[in-house]
Amino acid sequence: QSVLTQPPSASGTPGQRVTISCSGSNSNIGSNFVYWYQHLPGTAPKLLIYNNDQRPSGVPDRVSGSQSGTSASLAISGLRSADEGVYYCAAWDDNLNGPVFGGGTKLTVL
Amino acid sequence: EVQLVQSGAEVKKPGESLRISCKGSGYSFTTYWISWVRQMPGKGLEWMGRIDPLDSYTNYSPSLQGHVTISADKSITTAYLQWSSLKASDTAMYYCARRKYFGSGSYGFDYWGQGTLVTVSS
Numbered sequence: 001q002s003v004l005t006q007p008p009s010a011s012g013t014p015g016q017r018v019t020i021s022c023s024g025s026n027s028n029i030g031s032n033f034v035y036w037y038q039h040l041p042g043t044a045p046k047l048l049i050y051n052n053d054q055r056p057s058g059v060p061d062r063v064s065g066s067q068s069g070t071s072a073s074l075a076i077s078g079l080r081s082a083d084e085g086v087y088y089c090a091a092w093d094d095n096l097n098g099p100v101f102g103g104g105t106k107l108t109v110l
Numbered sequence: 111e112v113q114l115v116q117s118g119a120e121v122k123k124p125g126e127s128l129r130i131s132c133k134g135s136g137y138s139f140t141t142y143w144i145s146w147v148r149q150m151p152g153k154g155l156e157w158m159g160r161i162d163p164l165d166s167y168t169n170y171s172p173s174l175q176g177h178v179t180i181s182a183d184k185s186i187t188t189a190y191l192q193w194s195s196l197k198a199s200d201t202a203m204y205y206c207a208r209r210k211y212f213g214s215g216s217y218g219f220d221y222w223g224q225g226t227l228v229t230v231s232s
Contacts, residue, residue, distance in 0.1 A: 002153075043224070046222070096172070098169065100157065
């Protein structure tokens with residue numbers, strides 16, 4: 001059981017916008033920044049969003065993140081087949097004194 | 111180019127020892143902490159612990175403390191994850207990741223290794 005809760009799956013058609021939610025608690029999302037990672041098959045995980053809503057260099061602006069209270073969400077617009085993979089949210093947890101992750105959401109482009 | 115290159119897949123028996131590695135290149139190895147992250151079959155990611163390669167200071171997840179050892183050799187820019195006695199429940203994919211400071215007291219993982227699959231079976 002992961003500390004952060006994500007839906008196991010999400011889907012959309014090419015060009016659509018899809019959102020993935022991430023729910024935590026006051027000890028993690030409620031008091032620390034949220035990160036999102038993309039894990040494509042056969043590759044190393046990749047940082048998509050840091051500090052709730054910031055994109056690293058090279059991540060397109062069709063990817064966005066937000067946070068409110070103890071929840072966060074990732075949005076991907078203009079969906080492409082190359083976006084298929086698993087997406088993880090993460091945040092520092094004050095109780096663990098380390099980062100915690102969500103269980104991952106498998107994104108399928110129909 | 112920053113790279114974290116991990117050692118290859120391992121198949122071991124319960125009770126055996128194992129050390130897997132993560133070699134960093136393309137950056138100052140002692141400037142960034144390295145974490146190890148576990149993904150058990152069908153499960154999500156789980157942080158195991160971290161090491162400061164500069165002085166080998168380590169922190170472990172409470173659930174794993176005592177079962178694994180994280181170390182580093184800065185002379186060869188390599189971090190290690192080690193078990194003295196493997197269990198079947200150690201079967202998982204293991205990733206190393208570089209911790210970066212993103213400001214406002216926030217740290218995240220900006221580069222990851224490709225993963226090392228460890229299978230423990232009798």
